[in-house]
Amino acid sequence: MARILYVPFDHLNFDFGVLKGADPASDVIAMVESQRMVTGRPWHKERLFFLIASARHFAAEARRRGFEVHYIQASSTIEGLKQIATNLVAESTFHCAEPSSFRQYQQLKDFGVEFVENDFFMTTRKHFFMWAERQKTFVMENFYRAQRVRLGVLVNGSDPEGGRWNYDSENRLPPPKNYVWPPYLLHERDVIDAEVAAELNFEPSKTWATTRAGALAQLDNFITNHLQSFGPYEDAIAEDNWALHHSLLSPYLNNGLLNAREVVEAAVVAYESGAIAIQSVEAFIRQIIGWREYIHGMYWFLGESYREQNQLSANRQLLPLFTDSSKTRMNCVRSVVSDIETRAWAHHIPRLMVLSNLALTTGVNPQEFLDWMRENFVDANEWVMVPNIIGMATHADGGTLMTKPYAAGGAYLNRMTQHCKGCAYDPKKRIGDDACPFTTLYWDFLDRHKDLFAKNHRMSQQIAGLNRLGDLHEVRARAASVINGLEQGII
Numbered sequence: 021m022a023r024i025l026y027v028p029f030d031h032l033n034f035d036f037g038v039l040k041g042a043d044p045a046s047d048v049i050a051m052v053e054s055q056r057m058v059t060g061r062p063w064h065k066e067r068l069f070f071l072i073a074s075a076r077h078f079a080a081e082a083r084r085r086g087f088e089v090h091y092i093q094a095s096s097t098i099e100g101l102k103q104i105a106t107n108l109v110a111e112s113t114f115h116c117a118e119p120s121s122f123r124q125y126q127q128l129k130d131f132g133v134e135f136v137e138n139d140f141f142m143t144t145r146k147h148f149f150m151w152a153e154r155q156k157t158f159v160m161e162n163f164y165r166a167q168r169v170r171l172g173v174l175v176n177g178s179d180p181e182g183g184r185w186n187y188d189s190e191n192r193l194p195p196p197k198n199y200v201w202p203p204y205l206l207h208e209r210d211v212i213d214a215e216v217a218a219e220l221n222f223e224p225s226k227t228w229a230t231t232r233a234g235a236l237a238q239l240d241n242f243i244t245n246h247l248q249s250f251g252p253y254e255d256a257i258a259e260d261n262w263a264l265h266h267s268l269l270s271p272y273l274n275n276g277l278l279n280a281r282e283v284v285e286a287a288v289v290a291y292e293s294g295a296i297a298i299q300s301v302e303a304f305i306r307q308i309i310g311w312r313e314y315i316h317g318m319y320w321f322l323g324e325s326y327r328e329q330n331q332l333s334a335n336r337q338l339l340p341l342f343t344d345s346s347k348t349r350m351n352c353v354r355s356v357v358s359d360i361e362t363r364a365w366a367h368h369i370p371r372l373m374v375l376s377n378l379a380l381t382t383g384v385n386p387q388e389f390l391d392w393m394r395e396n397f398v399d400a401n402e403w404v405m406v407p408n409i410i411g412m413a414t415h416a417d418g419g420t421l422m423t424k425p426y427a428a429g430g431a432y433l434n435r436m437t438q439h440c441k442g443c444a445y446d447p448k449k450r451i452g453d454d455a456c457p458f459t460t461l462y463w464d465f466l467d468r469h470k471d472l473f474a475k476n477h478r479m480s481q482q483i484a485g486l487n488r489l490g491d492l493h494e495v496r497a498r499a500a501s502v503i504n505g506l507e508q509g510i511i
């Protein structure tokens with residue numbers, strides 16, 4: 021009896037998931053381009069292009085390898101699978117690697133799909149649960165150190181390579197001046213890409229590769245040209261470069277074209293050759309075996325209802341500047357949103373300290389913000405967006421993931437970006453027409469939630485700072501007019 025191997029668009033790999041050990045002589049591949057996926061939301065076209073073109077290239081490669089591939093367009097995934105089942109003469113069962121969202125898991129389970137373990141991550145869900153169930157608080161650093169030892173990455177026995185687990189204190193440099201950034205790859209388009217672009221009526225940028233070969237070239241370019249300086253500037257936001265030394269690998273890690281193990285191995289091999297500083301390789305490895313695995317594990321551990329949390333009762337509608345960069349005069353926000361309009365990507369700090377900081381301090385509804393992020397980022401999968409937004413970005417979980425909210429005023433942005441010079445707003449001011457909205461909103465946010473935050477010892481310094489302010493009335497008044505201006509798209 022034939023096995024039908026269903027390959028979702030985030031499992032595009034022949035060596036992992038359901039295709040591991042698959043045989044063209046006995047196995048058939050099923051892939052579904054669901055209309056719900058394409059038209060169900062106002063998706064960024066760069067994102068749609070990346071996902072669909074990658075899947076069609078993958079299907080073509082599977083045929084080259086001798087597989088019978090049923091790649092169809094249907095109104096939904098389940099409708100597509102039903103059609104494929106009808107087209108196949110032999111009685112068959114669908115198999116799939118465990119899907120990466122609660123919703124898809126349930127739908128496929130209800131349809132009778134049989135699952136194999138999802139090995140697109142280096143930590144199984146079972147293993148993560150074993151770690152999480154033993155914790156009083158879910159501190160990522162504790163998970164990460166245990167991962168280093170368990171996986172044998174950058175350790176000598178149970179001691180950290182280089183003598184320290186963490187080089188964060190060296191890795192917070194502001195953007196450098198007069199710096200020559202190494203080039204990033206441009207990915208040339210082929211016939212399949214052109215076909216998808218035409219169907220979407222869209223001219224994609226050349227930022228994202230849509231094949232395994234392109235993803236590997238991206239990995240190689242990162243290791244050769246960027247890893248050495250990844251650490252020091254990982255938190256900086258530059259005016260003259262949109263990617264800095266970030267790897268740009270998240271889309272491929274998330275759709276399966278790259279596997280985390282090979283990315284980690286490439287970084288470790290480069291370090292062992294003597295070419296890479298420990299502070300950079302450690303910082304990068306932390307992102308992959310630490311943050312990425314932690315966020316994935318927490319998505320499953322926290323359960324489906326976690327997505328709906330809103331413990332700060334934030335109910336403001338999404339601000340217009342998120343969907344149109346011309347709707348703000350704040351240099352940093354305009355620049356980040358405009359980058360997203362172009363490439364559907366921004367690195368971690370613009371996501372956290374610009375976009376999320378603004379959503380948090382203005383009290384934008386976390387679910388609305390989550391939907392907007394899901395629709396607009398090339399690497400946005402449900403498992404990764406939910407904990408990052410509900411936990412890290414908007415503190416909507418009341419501190420389950422992060423012990424304190426990531427709120428910051430203009431001083432932080434002035435230190436870590438080059439956008440304040442020439443901006444209409446002054447980061448040092450919290451009141452007045454030219455006060456930086458971030459500075460005003462930061463104090464106003466603390467003020468609105470001071471009773472709650474007073475119970476959090478990690479917030480005591482901030483609350484003490486708030487209590488010292490002599491102009492709180494004016495701050496509140498300025499905050500009200502900033503929020504009004506942001507809602508009208510004129511601040």
Ligand SMILES: Cc1cc2nc3c(=O)[nH]c(=O)nc-3n(C[C@H](O)[C@H](O)[C@H](O)COP(=O)(O)OP(=O)(O)OC[C@H]3O[C@@H](n4cnc5c(N)ncnc54)[C@H](O)[C@@H]3O)c2cc1C
Pocket residue numbers: 265266267268269270271273274304307308311312313315366367368369371372376393397399400401404405408409412413
């Ligand atoms: C509000 C918010 C939303 C985010 N949404 C996503 C998302 O939808 N998809 C996504 O892949 N990442 C997300 N991240 C994490 C991180 O911002 C991106 O992974 C990173 O910017 C991708 O660019 P890069 O590949 O150049 O990353 P690098 O800076 O080069 O880091 C290497 C890799 O580490 C992993 N990583 C680092 N931090 C995280 C994290 N917090 N969660 C999961 N993986 C991490 C990614 O796989 C990334 O490719 C989000 C972070 C925040 C604060």
